[in-house]
Amino acid sequence: MGYAIGVDVGGTFTDVVLRDTSGAISVAKCLSTHYDPIAGILTGVTRVLAGRDPAQVTRVVHATTLATNAVLERKGVRVAFVTTQGFRAAVPLGRYARVEEDRYDLRFTPPPPPVAAGDCFEVVERISARGAVLTPLDPDSVRRAAAAITARGIGSAAVCLLHAYANPAHERRVAEILRETIPAVVTSSETWPELREYERATTTIMSAYIGPLMASYLSRLRERLAGIGIRAPVHVMESSGGVIPAELAARRAVATIESGPAAGVLAAAGAGFADAISFDMGGTTAKTCVVRGGRPEITHEFHVGGKGSFGGRRAGTGVPIKTPAIDLAEVGAGGGSVAWLDPAGALRVGPRSAGSSPGPACYGLGGAEPTVTDANLILGYLSSASIPLSPALADKALDRLASPLGVTREQAAYAVHEIVSASMASAVHVVTVQRGIDPRGFALVASGGAGPMHAARIAARFGITTVVVPAHCGVASAAGLLSGDLSTDRVQSHLDAPDPAALLTTLAEAAATDLAVPLGTPGVRVHRSVDVRFKGQSHDLTVDWSDDRAELESRFHRRYAEVYGITQRGEIELVSYRVRVSVPADPLADTPAANAPAPAPAHHPSAGTASTRTQEPGATRTAGTGARTAERGATRVTTRRAYFPECGGYADVPVHTRRTLATEPDATVEGPAVIEDPESTIVVPPGWAATLTPAQAVHLVRSGR
Incomplete structure (x- = not known):
């Protein structure tokens, strides 16, 4: 067996995980390069290889937000819509629901349709819902439509004829004629032959809209990986949590719209709890999903870019997509979420994010607005150990909030921490309580670079008593890619x-x-x-x-x-x-080699790259201001001041790693405490206790009220 590589490109970080022939895991984390996502991928892959022979890589699995971003930012290719005579207005008319603040807008303007009315064309034909031909196809009408499409300079067409799911013969013939002059043609019977004309049409249109972009991107990715010696097959995570070959992903691009979030749910499903709530908080967004009986909840229709409450999406908003997808609730709350004051002077957090450029103020890359990361640094939950951060810049950013609010800097920082936790808790509410599920019997599985800092506080809101933080939680989505079938x-x-x-x-x-x-x-x-x-x-x-x-x-x-x-x-x-x-794919090997401390990334935001280093047994981590070091046998535990309201404010708390946690009596640490990973930080509030499992997962158990 050779090396397997998982790559997850997020809004702030690009995570890369390598599993070698012994099952050991190595990780790299670097800032995403939005101008060219492949540049960040190559940086991470090069770092994680760390001198290994790239020719031994046998599999590359990729999760990407390319399709989602293309739809949200309307950066796909121009598409012509071809349908049955009499139905060309179905897509331009659309199906819109006025929700949230739009309910009270007397001048409400519906969003533009996915295809302009002038780019919709009809052909003469008709098939019944039982598949019988009512009106034979007129080839000349198809040729006239093809000529009009070509004259408008459109190179991609979506064909969705009435009831083509019951009999695709007419669609196939229409596609044959169109392909004589139009480079890219997608049919509904090939994409997703399911009833409900409007949803089938929008799904086909989105496939034609993003398909050429996906095909070009994956082709360039393969070429540039080959340029550094990796010629292994490239697979792509699809929305339902499966993995498909890159060639199929290019043809069925619409199946990859929820590619990135799906991988994190797979990691949660493998955490060892049959009933779990996946909680993945990165730099830009936070995603939640319910796992029951070891299987994530799957929906067969979702909406891209729609509006709704607290991570839920309402029918009639956004673009409906009929393809299997892991049923997620997503909110604009992440480490880079910006804290701001609304016109009434109330404190808000997100959904806008500082992203990877300029990033949070403490990164020192030019950002000046206060973010969740800046607040957590001030509270003592983060340190500048593995990631160089500037407390002075964070202080300056939070002072901009504290002064108008009339509170101290620390109080403003904790308010930001609490508000973003409440926002993410609302997403948990959507996938549990709002759907009639009692979350108290579930374990909350936290992942992402920022998730473990907030997980215990969120769990307490729902009476959840167990929080699980898997090994390599900061790159859980990339690790989850390697376990996808x-x-x-x-x-x-x-x-x-x-x-x-x-x-x-x-x-x-x-x-x-x-x-x-x-x-x-x-x-x-x-x-x-x-x-x-x-x-x-x-x-x-x-x-x-x-x-x-x-x-x-x-x-x-x-x-x-x-x-x-x-x-x-x-x-x-x-x-x-x-x-x-x-x-089935080979699962992450649950062996001592796989669970040993892997080469850990030391991310330097000012350079915008990731590097790897080996953390030696007993190595002392550099702590933040006011920290001191205590010797415990063969390992060292640092302490630093961190903010916990239960303690009356700042208190000296122990700062562990998973290695030092293993040396505690009964492998248990009572909160308040902090556990630092190379890619994330776990906050253990008062009333919670942390233990380390043989699989190197940290379990937080609520021990008090």
Whole structure:
């Protein structure tokens, strides 16, 4: 076996994880290079290789926000929309909901549609919902549309004909004609053949919108990796938590829109708790997701760029995407989130972030606005040990808030810490309480560079008594990439198909072909499910497939009661059939080699790069102002002043590493305390106790009220 590399490009940091042939993990962390994301990737990969032979890299797995950013920033390619005669206005008219502050705006202006009205074209044809041809396709109408598209200088087309999910013949012929003059053509029957015309159309349009960008980006990434000697296959994390080949990701770019957040959830799912809440806080955003029975919650429709409350997204806002995705709530709250005063003088935090450039004030890169990172540095939760930070610049930034608020600098800093924690707690509320789930029986799994600093405070708000901080938590998304299965999904809408088993087999064979893996190969898994609804209702629920009709109905009735809280009986109908084909990836090796302290990144923001160094046993970490060092056997524990209201303000608290934590009696440390990792910091408030597991995870357990 060779080396496997996971790369996660975030809004502030680019994280790179390498697993070598012994299972040992090495990490590198550097500032993201927004002008050219690949530059930051190459910097991190070069650092993490640390002299190893790049030719021995056998797999590169990548999570990227390229697709999401292209949609949010409207930086995709210009797309023409081709549909059935009489339906060209469906997309320009759209489907908009007035939520939040827009409800009270008498001059509300809907956002622009994904395709302008002038770029929508019709062709003569019509197919029924059962797949019967009502009006034959007129090839001349397609050629006229192709000529008009070419005349407008458009090089990408999205074809979504009415009821093409039931019979794709017309779409395929339209695509053949369009491809004679148009370079990139995407059809709904290839992208996601599912009923509901508007959502199917927007999904196809977004695939055509970002597909050329994704194809170009992945091609350049492969070329530049080859330039440093890495010629291994490149895989991309998809929104549902699977990993697909780069070639498939280029063709089905819409499946990668939630690529980055999905990897962090996989890391939480592997933390050893069947029921867990994933909490991933980076430099720009915080994401939460529920894991039940070891499996993350999956949704088959989400909205990109939509509005909503506290990380939830409301239907009718943003662009609806019908493709499987891990069901996340996301808020603009991260280490780089800017604290500011609104016109009424109230303190707010986020959603705007200082990002990687100029970054928080304490980075010394030119940023002057107060951020969450600056506040945590003032509170003593962070130090300038592994990351050079400037307390003086943080003080100056927070003073800009403290003076207008009439409070001390420390009080302003703790207010920022509390407000951002409350914002992130609201996202946890969305995925648990708001959906009828009691979070008290779950473990909160914290990851990201900033997550473990806030996790215990957030858990306490919900009565959660266990917080888990996995090893390498600061680069959990990149590590999670290496545990993702090579997998892909297929779906087909067909109202009460005459032979469901045959249809599911056909879908499984198509999915296996996507992965270039024969269906009967040992280790290949196929998961089958079906969308079911009561006849007369318009919405359906997804349940696991069963050949036994009575068992299938029973599963649907149970799911219906779970979702809607009522028991109902009646005739059902099957709407859509789904398969997921997976090839297991090698999990992160749970061996002493894998769990030993790996080369740790010493990030220097002023240089914008990451470097690696080996932390020797018993090495003393440089502490912040006023810190002092205490010898404990073969290891050393530092102390420094940190702010805890329960202690009346600042107090001298022990500062551990995972290595020193292991030397404590019974491997337990009572809060208040701080545990520093090379890539993150864990804050243990009063009333909590920290223990180290054999897998090098830190468990925080609430020991008091």
